[in-house]
Amino acid sequence: MSSYPDPTSSAAAGSVLAPDPFQQAAGEAGSPALCAAVRDRLREGGLRWTPQRRALIEVLAETDGHVTTAELVERCRERDPATIPSTVYRTLDMLEDLGVVRHCHRPDGREEYHVLPEHEHGHLYCRACGGCWELERDESDRIVGMLERGQGFAVDLSHVTIVGRCRACRETG
Amino acid sequence: MSSYPDPTSSAAAGSVLAPDPFQQAAGEAGSPALCAAVRDRLREGGLRWTPQRRALIEVLAETDGHVTTAELVERCRERDPATIPSTVYRTLDMLEDLGVVRHCHRPDGREEYHVLPEHEHGHLYCRACGGCWELERDESDRIVGMLERGQGFAVDLSHVTIVGRCRACRETG
DNA sequence: TGCGTTATTGCAACTCATTGCAGATAGGCG
DNA sequence: CGCCTATCTGCAATGAGTTGCAATAACGCA
Incomplete structure (x- = not known):
């Protein structure tokens, strides 16, 4: 999370967005700012802010580069041993819909995630x-x-x- | 299975092979020739020729283009309802080591196979x-x-x- | 503060793919 | 043909990821 490319490179193809407040938060100030930004965005959309979602977002905020889903689950468990993997998966999906993270596949088919904004690269x-x-x-x-x-x-x-x-x-x- | 590219395009990178008898069999005469060719190749390598392997190879011989592993398992079950999925997976791995098939990943991470020779394409x-x-x-x-x-x-x-x-x-x- | 609504979670089951182990069997040899 | 060796299979367990359903809880409103 060391560079901030043109925001359009993180956006869906064909769509040009203004810089997004919570993407700036992700880049600028780490966990508290990212949490607040995501919470606000969820509420705008009628979605809920839950402890499980906070934990995952805090983990993501201290993560650099790509990370496997197994690693994310493990790190959430360190914060709350009652973490359930299916909740993590669902939250990751939701965060991707929201534009907070993005997934890709390793060559063996497994999923990895990274936090946006990150310049899109192959x-x-x-x-x-x-x-x-x-x-x-x-x-x-x-x-x-x-x-x-x-x-x-x-x-x-x-x-x-x-x-x-x-x-x-x-x-x- | 309609064209026969330069065999080197089906071979491991960096290795130049003469046209392979069982790859020609795959292209020329369908199931019986492919079975015979693979059987011979297995025996050359000290490996076994089993009914389960025959069934899978027959399925593959009548398959055009890409096919999912689920589909292959299902088609083997039509031939022998006692088919066990792990055996199919293992046989596919072995056939890939032998150069008979090749796998790739769909964008969602799942595996697909196709029979060689097929010109390599993205x-x-x-x-x-x-x-x-x-x-x-x-x-x-x-x-x-x-x-x-x-x-x-x-x-x-x-x-x-x-x-x-x-x-x-x-x-x- | 309590209530109502509905998003979310936990749980269990599922699919896909891999792997260890013991029993079955292919196949070479005498 | 029988024996031996070692490959292979079936079975059960596992990990990765998804999904339906009932219970829980976030949160807006009165």
């Missing part, structure tokens, strides 16, 4: 060593542009993981 | 309508080439699914 994943890298910005721009122009297809980069073998693994055979 | 998947298309050959060539040149990364196209929104869904909002 990944390279090496099947030999398990290493994972961000796509370079110019590479992803080219892919996005090519598919936009060619097929009118709007790429969702957060779900792009290009799988193969990295240079080092290719050299060691 | 996919476009629209999250709005669920439509799925093959990447155009020139598009995938460009992606592959760009990452090869830029980071020395060898792309495994069968695991590339680019997620986003298709032209039609973008136009309908």
Whole structure:
């Protein structure tokens, strides 16, 4: 959570949003501000603010980068051992609908989440060593542009993981 | 199973193989030839030829394109109601090690399989309508080439699914 | 403060996929 | 044909993630 890209890059394709108060809160002041921002947003939408949701949001606020659902459940359990996994899953879904987090899939199919705003990026994943890298910005721009122009297809980069073998693994055979 | 690309495109990256007898069998004559070819290959490797494996291979031989694991289990059960899912999964893994099938992941993380040889291709998947298309050959060539040149990364196209929104869904909002 | 409404949670069941272990069996050899 | 070896299967358990339903609780209003 170290950089704040153009907010449109975190928004649904085709939609241009003004900077969002709770996304700024996520970036600026960590857990208390994020909690307050999310709580307000929930109430605007007629949704509830619960202790379970607070706990998860606090965990997310102190999380950098990608995190597995198992890790999130475990960290919520540290705060409240009565945490139920299905509640965590549901809350994550809700937070994603709200635009607070975003999920993506590892190459083995498993889910991971990260907190927005984060500039949308794709990944390279090496099947030999398990290493994972961000796509370079110019590479992803080219892919996005090519598919936009060619097929009118709007790429969702957060779900792009290009799988193969990295240079080092290719050299060691 | 209508075209027979350069066999190297079905092989492990970095390895160049002569055309493989059982891959030709898969393409030429359907179930009996594929069964025989796989059986021979198994025996060469000290592995066993079992009724469960035969049933799965027969199902695969009559399958065109991608198929979910649930579908494969169901189809094996039609042949033998005593089919056990874990055996199907294990057999699919083994067949993939042998180069007979290949798996990939749907955008929701679930697995699908298809029978080789099939020219390796990536996919476009629209999250709005669920439509799925093959990447155009020139598009995938460009992606592959760009990452090869830029980071020395060898792309495994069968695991590339680019997620986003298709032209039609973008136009309908 | 109490009540009513309804969103949310806990629980249990489910699907998908993996894995350990003991019994079954494929298949080579004498 | 019988024996032996070791691969393979069936079974049960597990983890990841989803979902229906009844009970709980958030929260607005009087």
